[in-house]
Amino acid sequence: HSMINPYVCGQPEVSTCWALQLLLVFSGLRNMRYLMAHTPNNTHFLNGIRFLSILWVVLGHIAVFIRPGYSNEVTDAPKVFGSFPMVFVFGAFFAVDTFFFLSGFLQALLLPLYLRKMQHRVCKGLPILVVLRWLRLVPLLIFVVFASRITRFMGDGPVWYHYQRSDDWAKCDSHWWTLLLLINDIYPRDMSAGCFPHAWYLANDFKFFLVTLPLLVCYVFYSRRGSVLLILLVQAISIALSTKDTVSALERAYFKPWNRAPPYFWGVLSSLLYQRLNERIGQLSVVTLAAVGDAERSWATRSPGRKWSETDPLVEDEPGDSRWLSAIQYAMHRTWARWLLYAVAAALMCTGITLSWAKYNLDFQSFIRPDLHIRPWPKPYQHLYSAYYVVCWGLGLGLLVVPWTLGHGSYIRQGLEHPAFTPLSRLTYSIYLVHPVLMLYVSWQSRTYHTWHTAEVTTLFLSQAVLATLVSVLLYLGVEKPAGSLMDLLAPAKKPARLPPRPSPPQTPIHSTRSSSSRGSHSDSEPL
Numbered sequence: 001h002s003m004i005n006p007y008v009c010g011q012p013e014v015s016t017c018w019a020l021q022l023l024l025v026f027s028g029l030r031n032m033r034y035l036m037a038h039t040p041n042n043t044h045f046l047n048g049i050r051f052l053s054i055l056w057v058v059l060g061h062i063a064v065f066i067r068p069g070y071s072n073e074v075t076d077a078p079k080v081f082g083s084f085p086m087v088f089v090f091g092a093f094f095a096v097d098t099f100f101f102l103s104g105f106l107q108a109l110l111l112p113l114y115l116r117k118m119q120h121r122v123c124k125g126l127p128i129l130v131v132l133r134w135l136r137l138v139p140l141l142i143f144v145v146f147a148s149r150i151t152r153f154m155g156d157g158p159v160w161y162h163y164q165r166s167d168d169w170a171k172c173d174s175h176w177w178t179l180l181l182l183i184n185d186i187y188p189r190d191m192s193a194g195c196f197p198h199a200w201y202l203a204n205d206f207k208f209f210l211v212t213l214p215l216l217v218c219y220v221f222y223s224r225r226g227s228v229l230l231i232l233l234v235q236a237i238s239i240a241l242s243t244k245d246t247v248s249a250l251e252r253a254y255f256k257p258w259n260r261a262p263p264y265f266w267g268v269l270s271s272l273l274y275q276r277l278n279e280r281i282g283q284l285s286v287v288t289l290a291a292v293g294d295a296e297r298s299w300a301t302r303s304p305g306r307k308w309s310e311t312d313p314l315v316e317d318e319p320g321d322s323r324w325l326s327a328i329q330y331a332m333h334r335t336w337a338r339w340l341l342y343a344v345a346a347a348l349m350c351t352g353i354t355l356s357w358a359k360y361n362l363d364f365q366s367f368i369r370p371d372l373h374i375r376p377w378p379k380p381y382q383h384l385y386s387a388y389y390v391v392c393w394g395l396g397l398g399l400l401v402v403p404w405t406l407g408h409g410s411y412i413r414q415g416l417e418h419p420a421f422t423p424l425s426r427l428t429y430s431i432y433l434v435h436p437v438l439m440l441y442v443s444w445q446s447r448t449y450h451t452w453h454t455a456e457v458t459t460l461f462l463s464q465a466v467l468a469t470l471v472s473v474l475l476y477l478g479v480e481k482p483a484g485s486l487m488d489l490l491a492p493a494k495k496p497a498r499l500p501p502r503p504s505p506p507q508t509p510i511h512s513t514r515s516s517s518s519r520g521s522h523s524d525s526e527p528l
Contacts, residue, residue, distance in 0.1 A: 068443075100204070
């Protein structure tokens, strides 16, 4: 720490200090401390949800990325896809919606804090926020894409040549630039012809960020009610578009942003609701205190001598808002009402998983075994399922997350906010990017076919989850965290400036020290 202490870097050695900070960006020990750091706050339980969701994604991809395949997936298709464990495999599609929800929730929670700090500089600050968001996603993505190409020369096996000669390498040769622009979810039109197909989520998420950004500007500086109505309008349009299409993993519509937006905007609405309730309750969030300065508000002159509180809104409450907010606040503090919300959330989410299993059971059987003449659901049912699919999970999460963020949730919330989930949640982005590469790399070196059986699938899942987590630690320490630290270091506000001489500690009379020590305490400024 002494190497980056601003007082150690004296005025003549500013350039040397900056060079030391640049080197320390790649310090494994310092990055490990960042990884393990734990600061509790009222949204800390989201870390547990995030890590458990990425494990669910890994479980779902066990059925997709294991090569050369399963020996009984064709011969025993009805038995395999109709078994009860497939409920959790087909339900893994909702894990992606969980990440969309969390992304929207956190964006709506943190962006208003930055917007309030910028105030009159919003027009200049918005492009910077977009660039920073792009820099958060792209460096690690590009590194994993190009590093994965080296794996072609690091394996063997009877079918290894299939991995070396895979068409995926040629696809990335021609379409790698779509990852840089984050348009890989709409171009090429055939997702199987694109580079790194599972990165469609990042392109979706970035587009949702761009759509939500002006809506939050309107929410912070203009009309709260109007902004919420606009978000609801965007939500309704997205639900209508998803109803028109058939949102199925076997079809192109599954990857399109207009069909996947509802969970994200459920997260945005849930976050805005939490903030309004938090303002009324009068609780100051730890995140709010850390992110917003103590600058005074221009409109605070209406109350002479009043300082700006970090939770003060820039826009006053509109008439009629207090009634429904009071009703929701009343419900949040009644045990029976919260349990009713939890029951509705469980019903929405459990029915969604069950319907997903019933649908994909028929879809995959008809796709793999056309000779069995198994028909998928009729088109009207497919459209109804698509509408329910984009509504049930995000709405159910909102009914759970808002009460838990306000401090309820009991043992479930306490388990999800365990400190062990903090470093694991920081690895989720790396796990998401690298686990398909590891699955393909390891499975193509197999000497035998795998068998789709509960015990073997569980073994595959656990081994791949542990392997992806270990590799993600290396990626975080060597790529992801250094890239983020470089952004902080190169930002204009972060560059080392000329520093004043180190102030000497105030001189305190000896008798005051003795008097304080006799009381059993002393301040940090007093000599020891």
